[in-house]
Amino acid sequence: xxxRIADLNRFISEKGLKCTRQRDAVAxxxxxxxxxxTAEDLYQKVSRTHxxxxxxxxxRTLKILTEAGLAKExxxxxxxxxxxxxxxxxxxxxxxxxxxxKIFEFKDPDIEKLQDAVAEKFDFIVEDHKLELYGLCGNCxxx
Amino acid sequence: xxxRIADLNRFISEKGLKCTRQRDAVAxxxxxxxxxxTAEDLYQKVSRTHxxxxxxxxxRTLKILTEAGLAKExxxxxxxxxxxxxxxxxxxxxxxxxxxxKIFEFKDPDIEKLQDAVAEKFDFIVEDHKLELYGLCGNCxxx
DNA sequence: ATTGATATTGAAAATCGGTTTCAAATAGGC
DNA sequence: GCCTATTTGAAACCGATTTTCAATATCAAT
Numbered sequence: 001x002x003x004r005i006a007d008l009n010r011f012i013s014e015k016g017l018k019c020t021r022q023r024d025a026v027a028x029x030x031x032x033x034x035x036x037x038t039a040e041d042l043y044q045k046v047s048r049t050h051x052x053x054x055x056x057x058x059x060r061t062l063k064i065l066t067e068a069g070l071a072k073e074x075x076x077x078x079x080x081x082x083x084x085x086x087x088x089x090x091x092x093x094x095x096x097x098x099x100x101x102k103i104f105e106f107k108d109p110d111i112e113k114l115q116d117a118v119a120e121k122f123d124f125i126v127e128d129h130k131l132e133l134y135g136l137c138g139n140c141x142x143x
Numbered sequence: 144x145x146x147r148i149a150d151l152n153r154f155i156s157e158k159g160l161k162c163t164r165q166r167d168a169v170a171x172x173x174x175x176x177x178x179x180x181t182a183e184d185l186y187q188k189v190s191r192t193h194x195x196x197x198x199x200x201x202x203r204t205l206k207i208l209t210e211a212g213l214a215k216e217x218x219x220x221x222x223x224x225x226x227x228x229x230x231x232x233x234x235x236x237x238x239x240x241x242x243x244x245k246i247f248e249f250k251d252p253d254i255e256k257l258q259d260a261v262a263e264k265f266d267f268i269v270e271d272h273k274l275e276l277y278g279l280c281g282n283c284x285x286x
Numbered sequence: 287a288t289t290g291a292t293a294t295t296g297a298a299a300a301t302c303g304g305t306t307t308c309a310a311a312t313a314g315g316c
Numbered sequence: 317g318c319c320t321a322t323t324t325g326a327a328a329c330c331g332a333t334t335t336t337c338a339a340t341a342t343c344a345a346t
Contacts, residue, residue: 054325123281132273138266197296
Protein backbone atom coordinates (compact mmCIF):
# COMPACT_ATOMS: atom_id res chain seq x y z
CA UNK A 1 0.00 0.00 0.00
CA UNK A 2 2.73 2.48 0.78
CA UNK A 3 5.46 2.23 -1.78
CA ARG A 4 7.58 4.88 -0.11
CA ILE A 5 7.70 2.96 3.15
CA ALA A 6 8.87 -0.04 1.16
CA ASP A 7 11.52 2.13 -0.51
CA LEU A 8 12.68 3.32 2.88
CA ASN A 9 12.92 -0.19 4.30
CA ARG A 10 14.80 -1.42 1.26
CA PHE A 11 17.26 1.46 1.69
CA ILE A 12 17.66 0.64 5.39
CA SER A 13 18.24 -3.04 4.73
CA GLU A 14 20.76 -2.36 1.99
CA LYS A 15 22.74 -0.26 4.42
CA GLY A 16 22.78 -3.11 6.93
CA LEU A 17 20.58 -1.14 9.28
CA LYS A 18 17.41 -2.27 10.96
CA CYS A 19 13.76 -1.63 10.23
CA THR A 20 11.84 -0.51 13.28
CA ARG A 21 8.29 0.36 14.23
CA GLN A 22 9.37 3.88 15.14
CA ARG A 23 10.93 4.61 11.77
CA ASP A 24 7.90 3.23 9.97
CA ALA A 25 5.60 5.36 12.10
CA VAL A 26 7.57 8.56 11.53
CA ALA A 27 7.88 7.89 7.81
CA UNK A 28 4.20 7.10 7.44
CA UNK A 29 3.11 10.32 9.09
CA UNK A 30 5.72 12.28 7.14
CA UNK A 31 4.50 10.88 3.81
CA UNK A 32 0.92 11.74 4.71
CA UNK A 33 1.82 15.42 4.94
CA UNK A 34 1.46 17.56 1.86
CA UNK A 35 3.91 20.41 1.62
CA UNK A 36 6.39 21.41 4.28
CA UNK A 37 6.78 20.49 7.92
CA THR A 38 9.30 21.19 10.65
CA ALA A 39 10.84 18.38 12.67
CA GLU A 40 9.08 19.69 15.75
CA ASP A 41 5.65 19.76 14.09
CA LEU A 42 6.18 16.29 12.69
CA TYR A 43 7.06 15.12 16.19
CA GLN A 44 3.79 16.58 17.52
CA LYS A 45 1.86 14.91 14.74
CA VAL A 46 3.55 11.56 15.29
CA SER A 47 2.96 11.79 19.04
CA ARG A 48 -0.79 11.86 18.54
CA THR A 49 -0.89 8.39 17.02
CA HIS A 50 2.35 7.01 18.42
CA UNK A 51 3.03 8.56 21.82
CA UNK A 52 6.42 7.68 23.22
CA UNK A 53 8.39 8.23 20.04
CA UNK A 54 11.03 10.84 20.84
CA UNK A 55 11.94 14.01 19.00
CA UNK A 56 15.43 12.59 18.61
CA UNK A 57 14.08 9.66 16.65
CA UNK A 58 12.10 12.00 14.43
CA UNK A 59 15.27 13.92 13.60
CA ARG A 60 17.16 10.71 12.98
CA THR A 61 14.45 9.32 10.74
CA LEU A 62 14.27 12.55 8.75
CA LYS A 63 18.02 12.29 8.24
CA ILE A 64 17.69 8.75 6.92
CA LEU A 65 14.79 9.77 4.66
CA THR A 66 16.97 12.54 3.28
CA GLU A 67 19.87 10.18 2.65
CA ALA A 68 17.46 7.80 0.95
CA GLY A 69 16.35 10.61 -1.34
CA LEU A 70 12.80 10.47 0.00
CA ALA A 71 12.88 13.82 1.83
CA LYS A 72 14.54 17.14 1.30
CA GLU A 73 15.48 19.75 3.87
CA UNK A 74 14.91 23.40 2.98
CA UNK A 75 15.76 26.65 4.68
CA UNK A 76 13.46 29.56 4.07
CA UNK A 77 13.71 32.64 6.25
CA UNK A 78 14.33 32.02 9.92
CA UNK A 79 16.49 29.52 11.72
CA UNK A 80 14.22 26.51 11.53
CA UNK A 81 14.60 24.01 8.70
CA UNK A 82 11.58 22.43 7.03
CA UNK A 83 11.28 19.06 5.35
CA UNK A 84 9.25 18.03 2.36
CA UNK A 85 8.78 14.87 0.34
CA UNK A 86 11.42 14.58 -2.33
CA UNK A 87 10.25 13.50 -5.69
CA UNK A 88 13.32 13.78 -7.86
CA UNK A 89 11.28 13.58 -11.02
CA UNK A 90 9.39 16.67 -9.96
CA UNK A 91 11.79 19.32 -8.71
CA UNK A 92 10.01 22.55 -8.00
CA UNK A 93 10.52 26.07 -6.73
CA UNK A 94 8.52 28.15 -4.28
CA UNK A 95 6.26 31.15 -4.28
CA UNK A 96 5.75 32.42 -0.75
CA UNK A 97 3.18 34.97 0.43
CA UNK A 98 4.86 37.35 2.85
CA UNK A 99 1.58 38.04 4.60
CA UNK A 100 -0.28 34.77 5.07
CA UNK A 101 2.70 32.48 4.62
CA LYS A 102 0.98 30.35 2.01
CA ILE A 103 3.43 28.46 -0.20
CA PHE A 104 2.78 27.60 -3.84
CA GLU A 105 5.01 25.31 -5.84
CA PHE A 106 6.01 25.70 -9.44
CA LYS A 107 8.55 24.63 -12.00
CA ASP A 108 9.78 26.55 -15.00
CA PRO A 109 12.20 24.97 -17.48
CA ASP A 110 12.79 28.30 -19.21
CA ILE A 111 14.13 29.81 -16.03
CA GLU A 112 16.36 26.79 -15.57
CA LYS A 113 17.81 27.17 -19.02
CA LEU A 114 18.71 30.78 -18.28
CA GLN A 115 20.30 29.70 -15.02
CA ASP A 116 22.60 27.32 -16.83
CA ALA A 117 23.52 30.04 -19.27
CA VAL A 118 24.40 32.45 -16.49
CA ALA A 119 26.49 29.84 -14.70
CA GLU A 120 28.42 29.07 -17.84
CA LYS A 121 29.66 32.64 -17.97
CA PHE A 122 31.35 31.98 -14.63
CA ASP A 123 32.77 28.63 -15.81
CA PHE A 124 30.39 26.98 -13.43
CA ILE A 125 28.19 23.89 -13.69
CA VAL A 126 24.89 23.98 -11.83
CA GLU A 127 24.00 20.81 -9.95
CA ASP A 128 21.17 22.18 -7.89
CA HIS A 129 19.32 25.43 -7.38
CA LYS A 130 16.94 27.15 -5.08
CA LEU A 131 14.50 29.79 -6.26
CA GLU A 132 12.09 31.47 -3.93
CA LEU A 133 9.73 34.28 -4.91
CA TYR A 134 8.37 36.37 -2.08
CA GLY A 135 5.34 38.59 -2.51
CA LEU A 136 1.63 38.97 -1.91
CA CYS A 137 -1.02 36.51 -3.00
CA GLY A 138 -4.31 37.72 -4.48
CA ASN A 139 -6.25 37.31 -1.23
CA CYS A 140 -3.78 39.27 0.83
CA UNK A 141 -3.59 42.07 -1.71
CA UNK A 142 -7.32 42.67 -1.30
CA UNK A 143 -7.07 42.74 2.50
CA UNK B 144 32.44 60.94 3.88
CA UNK B 145 30.38 57.89 4.74
CA UNK B 146 26.87 58.41 3.54
CA ARG B 147 25.68 55.07 4.89
CA ILE B 148 26.76 55.92 8.40
CA ALA B 149 24.76 59.12 8.07
CA ASP B 150 21.77 57.11 6.82
CA LEU B 151 22.08 54.81 9.79
CA ASN B 152 22.24 57.65 12.29
CA ARG B 153 19.27 59.36 10.70
CA PHE B 154 17.31 56.11 10.99
CA ILE B 155 18.35 55.74 14.64
CA SER B 156 17.36 59.31 15.50
CA GLU B 157 14.01 59.03 13.75
CA LYS B 158 13.24 55.99 15.88
CA GLY B 159 14.01 57.94 19.05
CA LEU B 160 17.07 55.78 19.66
CA LYS B 161 20.58 56.92 20.39
CA CYS B 162 23.68 57.17 18.26
CA THR B 163 26.70 55.57 19.86
CA ARG B 164 30.39 55.11 19.13
CA GLN B 165 29.95 51.34 19.16
CA ARG B 166 27.22 51.34 16.52
CA ASP B 167 29.23 53.67 14.33
CA ALA B 168 32.28 51.44 14.68
CA VAL B 169 30.41 48.24 13.82
CA ALA B 170 28.64 49.89 10.90
CA UNK B 171 31.85 51.37 9.53
CA UNK B 172 33.64 48.03 9.53
CA UNK B 173 30.57 46.31 8.11
CA UNK B 174 30.33 48.78 5.22
CA UNK B 175 34.03 48.30 4.45
CA UNK B 176 33.45 44.61 3.77
CA UNK B 177 32.69 43.49 0.25
CA UNK B 178 30.48 40.44 -0.02
CA UNK B 179 29.25 38.35 2.86
CA UNK B 180 30.27 38.12 6.47
CA THR B 181 29.02 36.26 9.54
CA ALA B 182 28.28 38.09 12.78
CA GLU B 183 31.17 36.26 14.40
CA ASP B 184 33.67 37.26 11.70
CA LEU B 185 32.48 40.84 11.80
CA TYR B 186 32.99 40.79 15.55
CA GLN B 187 36.59 39.59 15.07
CA LYS B 188 37.21 42.30 12.50
CA VAL B 189 35.71 45.01 14.68
CA SER B 190 37.73 43.82 17.66
CA ARG B 191 40.99 44.55 15.88
CA THR B 192 40.33 48.27 15.64
CA HIS B 193 37.83 48.61 18.49
CA UNK B 194 38.63 46.07 21.19
CA UNK B 195 36.00 45.90 23.91
CA UNK B 196 32.97 45.96 21.65
CA UNK B 197 30.97 42.83 22.42
CA UNK B 198 29.57 40.20 20.10
CA UNK B 199 26.14 41.07 21.46
CA UNK B 200 26.49 44.63 20.24
CA UNK B 201 27.54 43.39 16.81
CA UNK B 202 24.40 41.28 16.58
CA ARG B 203 22.27 44.18 17.77
CA THR B 204 23.81 46.59 15.32
CA LEU B 205 23.34 44.16 12.44
CA LYS B 206 19.68 43.92 13.38
CA ILE B 207 19.31 47.70 13.28
CA LEU B 208 21.15 47.87 9.96
CA THR B 209 18.74 45.28 8.61
CA GLU B 210 15.71 47.20 9.85
CA ALA B 211 17.15 50.34 8.31
CA GLY B 212 17.43 48.54 4.97
CA LEU B 213 21.21 48.88 4.95
CA ALA B 214 21.99 45.21 5.47
CA LYS B 215 20.41 41.93 4.49
CA GLU B 216 20.65 38.61 6.26
CA UNK B 217 20.93 35.50 4.13
CA UNK B 218 20.84 31.84 5.00
CA UNK B 219 22.69 29.49 2.75
CA UNK B 220 23.24 25.91 3.90
CA UNK B 221 24.10 25.42 7.56
CA UNK B 222 22.90 27.13 10.70
CA UNK B 223 24.96 30.29 10.50
CA UNK B 224 23.47 33.39 8.87
CA UNK B 225 25.56 35.77 6.78
CA UNK B 226 25.05 39.48 6.30
CA UNK B 227 25.75 41.66 3.30
CA UNK B 228 25.27 45.28 2.40
CA UNK B 229 21.84 45.94 1.04
CA UNK B 230 21.78 48.10 -2.02
CA UNK B 231 18.22 47.99 -3.25
CA UNK B 232 19.24 49.46 -6.58
CA UNK B 233 21.57 46.55 -7.17
CA UNK B 234 19.86 43.35 -6.18
CA UNK B 235 21.79 40.25 -7.11
CA UNK B 236 21.65 36.48 -6.87
CA UNK B 237 24.23 33.90 -5.88
CA UNK B 238 26.27 31.17 -7.48
CA UNK B 239 27.81 28.94 -4.83
CA UNK B 240 30.52 26.33 -5.28
CA UNK B 241 29.58 23.24 -3.29
CA UNK B 242 33.22 22.26 -2.93
CA UNK B 243 35.25 25.37 -2.10
CA UNK B 244 32.35 27.50 -0.91
CA LYS B 245 33.26 30.41 -3.17
CA ILE B 246 30.32 32.72 -3.84
CA PHE B 247 29.84 34.65 -7.08
CA GLU B 248 27.17 37.29 -7.52
CA PHE B 249 25.11 37.90 -10.61
CA LYS B 250 21.95 39.52 -11.83
CA ASP B 251 19.81 38.51 -14.75
CA PRO B 252 16.84 40.64 -15.81
CA ASP B 253 15.60 37.93 -18.18
CA ILE B 254 15.24 35.47 -15.33
CA GLU B 255 13.40 38.12 -13.34
CA LYS B 256 10.94 38.70 -16.15
CA LEU B 257 10.15 35.00 -16.26
CA GLN B 258 9.69 35.00 -12.50
CA ASP B 259 7.08 37.72 -12.73
CA ALA B 260 5.31 35.79 -15.46
CA VAL B 261 5.18 32.63 -13.37
CA ALA B 262 3.90 34.52 -10.34
CA GLU B 263 1.15 36.11 -12.38
CA LYS B 264 -0.28 32.70 -13.14
CA PHE B 265 -0.81 32.28 -9.40
CA ASP B 266 -2.34 35.78 -9.06
CA PHE B 267 0.74 36.74 -7.14
CA ILE B 268 2.92 39.84 -7.16
CA VAL B 269 6.61 39.34 -6.53
CA GLU B 270 8.21 41.83 -4.15
CA ASP B 271 11.44 40.03 -3.55
CA HIS B 272 13.18 36.87 -4.61
CA LYS B 273 16.05 34.63 -3.78
CA LEU B 274 17.89 32.59 -6.36
CA GLU B 275 20.83 30.40 -5.48
CA LEU B 276 22.65 28.16 -7.91
CA TYR B 277 24.75 25.40 -6.38
CA GLY B 278 27.39 23.59 -8.36
CA LEU B 279 31.09 23.27 -9.06
CA CYS B 280 33.37 26.09 -10.16
CA GLY B 281 35.98 25.57 -12.88
CA ASN B 282 38.85 25.12 -10.41
CA CYS B 283 37.09 22.50 -8.36
CA UNK B 284 36.01 20.55 -11.43
CA UNK B 285 39.67 20.09 -12.37
CA UNK B 286 40.64 18.93 -8.88
C1' DA C 287 27.82 72.52 31.63
C1' DT C 288 24.55 69.79 34.83
C1' DT C 289 20.81 67.09 35.30
C1' DG C 290 17.82 63.31 34.68
C1' DA C 291 15.09 60.09 32.08
C1' DT C 292 15.85 56.63 28.88
C1' DA C 293 18.54 53.83 25.73
C1' DT C 294 22.80 51.16 25.33
C1' DT C 295 26.47 48.48 26.84
C1' DG C 296 29.15 43.95 27.78
C1' DA C 297 29.16 39.73 30.37
C1' DA C 298 26.78 36.06 31.65
C1' DA C 299 22.76 33.34 31.47
C1' DA C 300 19.09 31.76 28.75
C1' DT C 301 17.08 30.04 24.54
C1' DC C 302 16.57 27.68 20.34
C1' DG C 303 17.19 24.23 16.81
C1' DG C 304 19.62 20.35 16.36
C1' DT C 305 23.16 16.53 17.56
C1' DT C 306 25.63 13.41 20.60
C1' DT C 307 26.02 10.31 24.51
C1' DC C 308 24.73 6.34 27.00
C1' DA C 309 22.49 2.55 29.17
C1' DA C 310 18.55 -0.23 28.24
C1' DA C 311 15.67 -2.39 24.68
C1' DT C 312 15.12 -4.49 20.13
C1' DA C 313 15.97 -6.45 15.47
C1' DG C 314 17.11 -10.08 12.91
C1' DG C 315 20.84 -13.47 11.30
C1' DC C 316 22.37 -17.58 13.31
C1' DG D 317 15.89 -18.87 21.56
C1' DC D 318 20.72 -16.76 21.33
C1' DC D 319 23.87 -13.29 20.30
C1' DT D 320 25.65 -9.12 18.72
C1' DA D 321 25.03 -4.82 16.45
C1' DT D 322 21.75 -1.32 15.91
C1' DT D 323 18.18 1.61 17.80
C1' DT D 324 15.82 3.81 21.30
C1' DG D 325 14.44 7.92 24.49
C1' DA D 326 16.17 10.96 27.96
C1' DA D 327 19.36 13.97 29.12
C1' DA D 328 23.48 16.30 28.20
C1' DC D 329 25.60 18.89 24.95
C1' DC D 330 26.54 22.12 20.99
C1' DG D 331 26.90 26.42 18.28
C1' DA D 332 24.33 30.43 16.93
C1' DT D 333 21.62 33.95 18.57
C1' DT D 334 18.77 36.47 22.07
C1' DT D 335 17.66 38.02 26.60
C1' DT D 336 18.71 39.68 31.20
C1' DC D 337 20.68 42.92 34.16
C1' DA D 338 23.43 46.25 36.52
C1' DA D 339 26.52 49.80 35.12
C1' DT D 340 27.22 53.42 31.75
C1' DA D 341 26.42 56.72 28.06
C1' DT D 342 23.38 59.65 25.26
C1' DC D 343 20.89 63.73 24.65
C1' DA D 344 16.97 66.90 25.49
C1' DA D 345 15.76 70.03 28.84
C1' DT D 346 17.49 72.93 31.88
